[in-house]
Amino acid sequence: KSHYQVIIAGGGTGGLTVAAQLMDQPNPPEIALIEPAEVHYYQPLWTLVGGGVFPREQSARPEADYIPPGVTWIKEKVKAFDPDNNSLTLGNGETITYDFLVVALGIQIDWGKIKGLPETLGKNGVCSNYSYDTVEYTWQNIRTFRGGNAVFTHPSTPIKCGGAPQKIVYLADDYFRRSGVRQQTQLNFYHAGASIFAVKKYADALNRVVARKGINVHFQHDLIEVRGEAREAVFLNLATRETVTVNFDMLHVSPPQSAPDVIKSSALAHSSGWVDVDQYTLQHKRYPNVFSLGDCANLPTSKTGAAIRKQAPVLVANLTAAMAKETLPATYDGYTSCPLVTGYGSLILAEFDYTNQPKESFPFDQSQERYSMYALKAYGLPAMYWNGMLRGRM
Numbered sequence: 001k002s003h004y005q006v007i008i009a010g011g012g013t014g015g016l017t018v019a020a021q022l023m024d025q026p027n028p029p030e031i032a033l034i035e036p037a038e039v040h041y042y043q044p045l046w047t048l049v050g051g052g053v054f055p056r057e058q059s060a061r062p063e064a065d066y067i068p069p070g071v072t073w074i075k076e077k078v079k080a081f082d083p084d085n086n087s088l089t090l091g092n093g094e095t096i097t098y099d100f101l102v103v104a105l106g107i108q109i110d111w112g113k114i115k116g117l118p119e120t121l122g123k124n125g126v127c128s129n130y131s132y133d134t135v136e137y138t139w140q141n142i143r144t145f146r147g148g149n150a151v152f153t154h155p156s157t158p159i160k161c162g163g164a165p166q167k168i169v170y171l172a173d174d175y176f177r178r179s180g181v182r183q184q185t186q187l188n189f190y191h192a193g194a195s196i197f198a199v200k201k202y203a204d205a206l207n208r209v210v211a212r213k214g215i216n217v218h219f220q221h222d223l224i225e226v227r228g229e230a231r232e233a234v235f236l237n238l239a240t241r242e243t244v245t246v247n248f249d250m251l252h253v254s255p256p257q258s259a260p261d262v263i264k265s266s267a268l269a270h271s272s273g274w275v276d277v278d279q280y281t282l283q284h285k286r287y288p289n290v291f292s293l294g295d296c297a298n299l300p301t302s303k304t305g306a307a308i309r310k311q312a313p314v315l316v317a318n319l320t321a322a323m324a325k326e327t328l329p330a331t332y333d334g335y336t337s338c339p340l341v342t343g344y345g346s347l348i349l350a351e352f353d354y355t356n357q358p359k360e361s362f363p364f365d366q367s368q369e370r371y372s373m374y375a376l377k378a379y380g381l382p383a384m385y386w387n388g389m390l391r392g393r394m
């Protein structure tokens, strides 16, 4: 079969949620979902895996269990998009066509953009929570740390989960206090940006956390090279353009990220590389039968699964209206959320929208560190994800 009413490209958080919600409708369209991976990961758990709270296996489930019945799973990669002909080419060379397309390919991790990193990642103390393959080595480094310089990075590109690079600093600090090595340890956080968080209310709270914990934050420092065997990290000072070489005993890297190459090189891309959709309707600005959500979409908000929870119903309502040739009824306000783990058992739950103003769900000040919000992240949200969101129920 080579034509479908709706093709969903990518079966991650966004693709699976949209598929489930479309199938929940009274007369669901004929849908094909294109996804090469056999395993789906609940990536938000990786922060806690890196901190030793859960084994990494707890974040993984078979993709097949979450493809809604009735949806055709095409286990291939998209190799090229051709929106002028309503078609795309698969990894196996086949071409398929659609009436409507949903693009949900996520974000691309560009390990290779940092000189020396691919060669040393996973050894010489160089670790990262940003992949299933490297997240256990984070915990191994933290667990066995005997003191010295622990270095953490935050890149200059957009990333998924803007808070993840700093959450692991706070967990490391907490663990080093418990294991008795904190006094002989320096924690250095090199952040390519100019402030700790985009929303002032949470930035103020996080600056207090950093001061209390004695973490050294170096803003406008972008990691450009890792010399694994010498245990040296090289940063570019974005203000002075000078390079700074730092010795490390462990290095946690949050890698540079960008739109997937297959999008960047297609007519779907905005000049920034992301899928060029309207930020409110999620409809493509030039191809009205194309919609996009999640990390690959050109939406000026923080890229998270929590944002997709609010984007998916908007996309489904607007896609359904477009199929019926009606005006688009729904708008997305940029809602996103970042559960900022500040230690084992404490969390600041940031929630905000396109205006960078807090948009909190609970009737208390969420910028305060709380155990209840930590429990929500560690135990509540994973269950809500697997049993609710991916099933199209919320």
Ligand code: FAD
Binding pocket: 009, 010, 011, 012, 013, 014, 015, 034, 035, 036, 037, 042, 043, 044, 045, 046, 047, 076, 077, 078, 079, 104, 105, 106, 107, 129, 130, 131, 160, 161, 164, 260, 262, 293, 294, 295, 296, 303, 304, 305, 306, 307, 308, 337, 338, 339
């Ligand atoms: P993904 O879920 O990444 O899915 C993309 C899918 O597309 C994948 O299945 C991939 O295999 C597939 N794909 C890629 N290329 C192709 C291709 N060419 N053809 C076909 N398929 C393709 N979010 C939160 O809400 N809260 C958090 O606390 C949080 N913490 C995080 C911590 C870490 C360490 C990380 C890494 C992420 C975290 N996130 C968090 C972010 C969240 O996981 C992502 O924002 C979310 O998964 C994005 O969903 P998506 O559908 O856009 O992309």
